[in-house]
Amino acid sequence: MSxxxxxxxxxxxxxxxxxxxxxxxFSKNQSAWLESAKDMMPDGMADMAQGMVGDGIxxxxxxxxxxxxxxxxxxxxxxxxxxxxNAAMAAGASKREITETILQMTAIGAVTGVPKAMMAAxxxxxxxxxxx
Numbered sequence: 001m002s003x004x005x006x007x008x009x010x011x012x013x014x015x016x017x018x019x020x021x022x023x024x025x026f027s028k029n030q031s032a033w034l035e036s037a038k039d040m041m042p043d044g045m046a047d048m049a050q051g052m053v054g055d056g057i058x059x060x061x062x063x064x065x066x067x068x069x070x071x072x073x074x075x076x077x078x079x080x081x082x083x084x085x086n087a088a089m090a091a092g093a094s095k096r097e098i099t100e101t102i103l104q105m106t107a108i109g110a111v112t113g114v115p116k117a118m119m120a121a122x123x124x125x126x127x128x129x130x131x132x
Contacts, residue, residue, distance in 0.1 A: 009077065009080050013079075013083050059091040059092075060088065060091040060093050060097075062091075063084065063088035063090075063091045064093055064097060064098065066087070066088075067081070067084045067085055067088055067098060067101050067117070068102070068104065068105055070084055070113070070117065071102050071105040071110055071114060071117040072105045072108060072110040072113060073113060074112050074113040075116035075117040075120065076116070078116075081116070081117050082120045085117075085120055085121050085124045088101075095121075095125050098121055099121060102114055102117045102118055102121060103118075105117075
């Protein structure tokens with residue numbers, strides 16, 4: 001695993017943990033949440049996160065885009081795709097929205113990543129116990 005993959009995996013894991021701490025409010029109050037979470041973040045991460053948060057997309061959309069991007073890349077890193085799926089659920093994405101995001105990647109030729117991402121999603125859905 002490359003250094004970038006390790007860094008991304010760590011970032012996604014930490015993001016999931018922070019999203020779970022904040023619950024559903026994460027996607028509604030990102031700026032206020034980021035300010036309160038700065039002390040938990042590694043050096044430089046808060047500045048990078050601040051640049052991504054603002055009047056742009058909400059946390060649920062950001063998490064779904066991450067799921068789509070990892071699927072398009074082939075969903076090779078099981079930990080990263082599972083973490084992204086769990087982060088999307090924590091941000092309020094439904095199982096249907098996550099599934100549609102994964103399946104949409106077939107439109108851009110991510111045929112190999114879709115089955116892998118769907119297997120990770122099914123595993124995450126089975127442990128979630130939440131709504132569809």
